[in-house]
Amino acid sequence: MTETLEAVSVEVAEREKQTIFQTYERLPIGEVMSASGSYLYTQDGKRYLDAIAGLGVNALGHSDPALVLAVQQQAERYLHLSNLYLQGPQVRLAEQLTRMTGWDKVFFTNSGTEAVEGAFKLARKYFSDPNKVGLVGLSNGFHGRTYGPLSVMDKPKYREGFGPFVPNTAVADVLDVASLRASVSEATAAVIVEVIQGEGGIHEMTEEFVIALHELREQYGFLIIADEIQSGVGRTGTFFAYEQFGLAPDIVVCAKAIGGGLPLGAILTSNTIASVFTPGSHGTTFGGNALACAAGSIVLDRLAADLQENILRLAPLFFSKLGELRERYPGMIHSVRGKGFMIGIEMHGSAKQIAQGLLTEHHIIVNVTGNEVIRLLPPLVWSEREINEFLYGFECMLKTLRN
Ligand SMILES: Cc1ncc(COP(=O)(O)O)c(C=O)c1O
Structure with missing residues (x-):
């Protein structure tokens, strides 16, 4: 046998x-x-x-039985409609997310890398200034496999053979305040960080670095994007890990656990920043798929109930x-x-x-x-x-x- x-x-x-x-x-x-x-x-x-x-x-x-049941019930109603239609599961999940995190608005994606790409586009469009388009990441970080994320990462194993990368991008040395200072300027639109680097080996950000990041934002007026794709949705003991590091981001991206096993990601931000994505300026066919959102609602219910x-x-x-x-x-x-x-x-x-x-x-x-x-x-x-x-x-x- x-x-x-x-x-x-x-x-x-x-x-x-x-x-x-x-x-x-x-x-x-x-x-x-x-x-x-x-x-x-x-x-x-x-x-x-x-x-x-x-x-x-x-x-x-x-x-999980409740999650499977929610997906089955949603599958019987409809599987996919596209974002041409109003869909209850999306709205319900967005309400839960905004209530639990304090952010105003949500944009749903299919994956983490798509959420990061969307956040980069959002930051550039927010400034809509050809002289303020710079995107900066930190060494040893991981943000996904598409060109935006790869362009703000430094590890050869992810980048080799794929260049050239997106112009106006840079990577500062992680936890090195001098390097961060040298990598940002008036031309920077956004800095993306993981407060706990996941793929990089579970390395945490220091208080000194968070303070410097806030000061530099004050000085140059860029946006801070918190990548909570791995650390978010309750995993670290708070909804987002940045809450435990005193970081005050402008945009947050999450994925992975939010769909509980179905492909789902999200960009969260304020009304002001979200308003720069106008009808047609950004979109996705599958993002916010009803099955994934129905599953996501069960994850958030359980998180609030006992997890x-x-x-x-x-x-x-x-x-x-x-x-x-x-x-x-x-x-x-x-x-x-x-x-x-x-x-x-x-x-x-x-x-x-x-x-x-x-x-x-x-x-x-x-x-x-x-x-x-x-x-x-x-x-x-x-x-x-x-x-x-x-x-x-x-x-x-x-x-x-x-x-
Ligand atoms: C911190 C972080 N950002 C982005 C990503 C990319 O997410 P995805 O694989 O869903 O594109 C990952 C995936 O491991 C991640 O851990």
């Missing part, structure tokens, strides 16, 4: 290689047949604890247990970083082996970023049970590799 299943999963892997662009390294666990709550189930009958939640997307875990509280209660416990492990294995764990359920465990050289061992021996899925950082983006519904399951597997790997 097992042999047959293995043969089938090898066959799927082969067919994938023959037909799909080879841009992703798939986890070597065969085909996933179903997923429920915090677990994935593969073709060979194994169960895996998912500690990265579809790369930060499955806020309610996999196939935000769940994270605030469990994250300190999780961090304190990880801190204890760091004390017990100082030669292996360099540091534990992040906020809420956005966690980076920086290792001294063993991150990849640990991730591999967690997968094959303990059936726990984590992700390694920035080479040495084990990144955890668990579903926001994790309880102490899943945290302990992870900690047990992680400590077993620490013991194995220390010897």
Whole structure:
């Protein structure tokens, strides 16, 4: 039986290689047949604890019953109408979002990178001045794979072979106030930042840098865009992570968790800034799709009902247990970083082996970023049970590799 299943999963892997662009390294666990709550189930009958939640997307875990029901009910009403029509699910989600965040207006997109592109366009149109079009990002940041985001990023692995990039763009050294100062001017329209760099390895912004960013905005009159695509929608313990860093952005972009598993992103801003996008000046065919918005409403309902509280209660416990492990294995764990359920465990050289061992021996899925950082983006519904399951597997790997 097992042999047959293995043969089938090898066959799927082969067919994938023959037909799909080879841009992703798939986890070597065969085909996933179903997923429920915090677990994935593969073709060979194994169960895996998912500690990265579809790369930060499955806020309610996999196939949450209320979310599935909302999508089914919406599918029976209509799947897609286009933005030619008024659609209740969009309006309901926008109301929830504005109420929960304090922003005035929402523009829905399909993905994170599309939200960032939209925010850049919005900033340039807001000034509508050919001498104020500069876009600035920070080193080690990640904002997406299309040309706007790539143009304000510096990592060769994302950019190599794709130039030339968008003119009037720059990258300042992250956390380096002098470099930021040298990178902005009267010609800057917007600076985009992640208060916690996600793909970059869970690195947090300093208070000094936030203060400098605010002062430079005051001096040059640019807009600050907070990229909350990975850190937003409750993951860090507040709706947006910037709230914990004292940052006051002008525009916020989010995606991933907002759709709970359906493709959805959003740009949030004030009435004044939003008003520069007039009918026809910006748009999208699928953005704000009714199914995605119906799912998003369930995510926000749950966040308000119990999930935000769940994270605030469990994250300190999780961090304190990880801190204890760091004390017990100082030669292996360099540091534990992040906020809420956005966690980076920086290792001294063993991150990849640990991730591999967690997968094959303990059936726990984590992700390694920035080479040495084990990144955890668990579903926001994790309880102490899943945290302990992870900690047990992680400590077993620490013991194995220390010897
Ligand atoms: C901070 C941040 N910005 C932007 C993006 C791009 O989002 P998407 O892959 O939906 O285009 C990501 C994706 O990982 C991200 O983490």
